[in-house]
Amino acid sequence: MSTVKTPIHFTYIQQQFLYHRQFFQLTSLNNELFYWVLRLSV
Secondary structure: OOOOOOOHHHHHHHHHHHHHHHHHHHHHHHHHHHHHHHHHHO
16 A cells, blocks of 8 residues: 555546546547638638
8 A cells, every 4th residue: 555645636637637637639620620620612
């Protein structure tokens, strides 16, 4: 058993950060797809 414990709020913030980062990557990917669809449709 390790004596050093990670504070629960820290792990929560880390999870939120990971979630938002994934969401941001998804939206940027969608923006890129949207951009290419516009380029090709013109």
